Amino acid sequence: MRAWIVESPGPIASGPLRLVERPVPEPARDEILVRVVCCGVCRTDLHLAEGDLPPRRPGVTPGHQAVGEVVRAGEDVGDLAPGDRVGIAWLRRTCGACRWCRRGAENLCPTPSFTGWDADGGFAEYAVAPAAFTYRLPTDVPAESLAPLLCAGIIGYRALRRAALPPGGRLGLYGFGSSAHLTAQLALAQGAELYVVTRDEGGRRLASELGAVWTGAADARPPVPLDSAIIFAPAGELVPSALEAIGRGGTVAVAGIHLSDVPSLVYDRHLFLEKDLRSVTANTRADGADFLRLAHRLGVSAHVVGYPFEELDGALVDVATGRATGSAVLRVAG
Secondary structure, X not given: OEEEEEXXXXXXXXXXXXXXXXXXXXXXXXXXXXEEEEEEEOHHHHHHHHOOOOOOOOOOOOOOOEEEEEEEEOOOOOOOOOOOEEEEOOEEEOOOOOHHHHOOOHHHOOOOEEEOOOEOOXXXXXXXXXXXXXXXXXOOOOHHHHHHHHOHHHHHHHHHHHOOOOOOOEEEEEOOOHHHHXXXXXXXXXXXXXXXXXXXXXXXXXXXXXXXXEEEOOOOOOOOOEEEEEEOOOOOOHHHHHHHHEEEEEEEEEOOOOOXXXXXXXXXXXXXXXXXXXXXXXXXXXXXXXXXXXXXXXXXXXXXXXXXXXXXXXXXXXXXXXXXXXXXXXXXXX
16 A cells, blocks of 8 residues: 655655555454545644654654545454444544543543554555544545544634633634634634634635634734634744733633744733633544534534645645645545
């Protein structure tokens, strides 16, 4: 099979990825073998390729928003069979025994495994994954529309929960890529008033089309105090800006797995008046199941830019530069 690997992490323009031939993997007893149809391209994949997230093993295949069809199931898998459509997401395994797993916070497990980082992911023609950590997906929705929901959508949903937005509240989104444009739809469907700050003109245009009441460039400040804000862009300098933009008792959630350094905060300007600053760490399987149900019910839909399998490098460049408005998706199967 063909698979992309991270050969030598570095700037995406230097070509850190390579397309290689590998054997089709064999599923373990609790795993399924999936023929990948498409896989969403996430900023986390860019961080992995460029070395912001050092690969946890040599030659790993990135990609953690894979949609495909079950080809074979391991001996201990009882609820999935060949032909079923499934999604492979970021969270791959947890220990199931630590105090965080036992209390339903498996995203905080100290020994997790992640798709496309610890183990090979979906930028390949076939992938294996633990059945218990995959999602059964509908067959009446195009695969390319489903792929971005598996990380961009799920992590956006968790970030929205962490942002503690009150009913009908004012929500600010900093950065407007794949995750933000899905989160925006979810928040708007639930009655939020949306304000978007992003450097990308295409992102501002898409935000307005989706229903944002105001959009501004990266250095702009929303015209009214916000109740909550989510920072999707991996830029630490946005943290003080977002904290200044929220009002009394507001909350800022940082959604990314990687963030540049945060500048010094001035207590009475940024944190006083009971403002909260929160991080987001992965997600639980319950987050994924809840979001996928909500997305289906509320009609959350990804604005997809598709790329041929051979053009992963170009897709990642477009993600890095903001040229891929909405969600970039790699078409794996012809």
